[in-house]
Amino acid sequence: MNYASQPIKTKEMYQRDLTMSRMNLLLSVIFTVVNLVMVMISISTSFLFSASIPHYLSLFFAVNCGLFDDSYYQSFYGDDWKNELVFFDPSIFWAVFAFSVAIIIGLFLLWFFSKKHKVCSMITLSFYIVDTLFLVAFSFFVGAGGIDLILQLLFHAWIVYYAVLSVRAWKGIGTAPTAAEVAAKSGYSQTSYGANPYMGSPYGRPYGGYDDDEEDEENEEDEAEADDVSEEELVESEDDTDETESE
Numbered sequence: 001m002n003y004a005s006q007p008i009k010t011k012e013m014y015q016r017d018l019t020m021s022r023m024n025l026l027l028s029v030i031f032t033v034v035n036l037v038m039v040m041i042s043i044s045t046s047f048l049f050s051a052s053i054p055h056y057l058s059l060f061f062a063v064n065c066g067l068f069d070d071s072y073y074q075s076f077y078g079d080d081w082k083n084e085l086v087f088f089d090p091s092i093f094w095a096v097f098a099f100s101v102a103i104i105i106g107l108f109l110l111w112f113f114s115k116k117h118k119v120c121s122m123i124t125l126s127f128y129i130v131d132t133l134f135l136v137a138f139s140f141f142v143g144a145g146g147i148d149l150i151l152q153l154l155f156h157a158w159i160v161y162y163a164v165l166s167v168r169a170w171k172g173i174g175t176a177p178t179a180a181e182v183a184a185k186s187g188y189s190q191t192s193y194g195a196n197p198y199m200g201s202p203y204g205r206p207y208g209g210y211d212d213d214e215e216d217e218e219n220e221e222d223e224a225e226a227d228d229v230s231e232e233e234l235v236e237s238e239d240d241t242d243e244t245e246s247e
Contacts, residue, residue: 010179014172018114018121021166024159025111025124032104035059036097042068048151051107051128052135054100058093060142065093118170125163132156 032050039058046055062068066087073081107127114120135156139149177185 008177008182009172010177010182011173012179014169017162017165018169018173021121021124021162021169022111022114024162025107025114028159029104029107029111032107036100036104042072044068044072048148048155051103052131052138052152052156054103056135056138057096058100060138061088061093061096064088065090067093114166118167121163121166121170125160125167128156128160128163132160 027049028051031047032054035046035050035055036058038046039055039062042062044059044063046059063072064087066073066085067090070081073085077084107124110120110124110127114124132153135149135152139145
């Protein structure tokens, strides 16, 4: 394979993609746990970097099962809110909450095992695609939108993007060359350009330049050849002069 004439992505680069994807998944799990805790203490605000299904399902049923503080309902419906609202059975919330906790545990297990198992990355990608569709549907259902929805969608696009990279990384890790192999076959300098070149050098010339010793040897050979030519020309010139004088 000619590493000097085409884009190169090394095994280390694919490994970095996988690491970034796993880091995003772990952060999502952490913020989802924080959001569920906030639901439990009657706080409707939330962090954006979280999974939508466990968070919004728990929030929706916590509110509609009457588990939030009275001040929350009073701020929306006034002092007569108790006569206007009809709540669901609180047991529904606890069933939904258990389901949400199960999802979080599942996401954590996906993060834990994704370092060694490709199927975990594929499941993570599938989940967050479904989670994004749920976010859009739920937002239309409750009439939510605006900047919060846009930020949530941007977050989901971010994590789906890295989930795709992680799935691709598993294939690349098994087939891509290492940085050392690329360095050995392309001839560029790792010291100057690092261990992860995306592009080979143009015109077949190594990025790091040719070896200095080789250049010095070539220069010395050229100079020696030039000196030999000069001496030969000088000798020929002297011979011509002697012949002229003899005549």
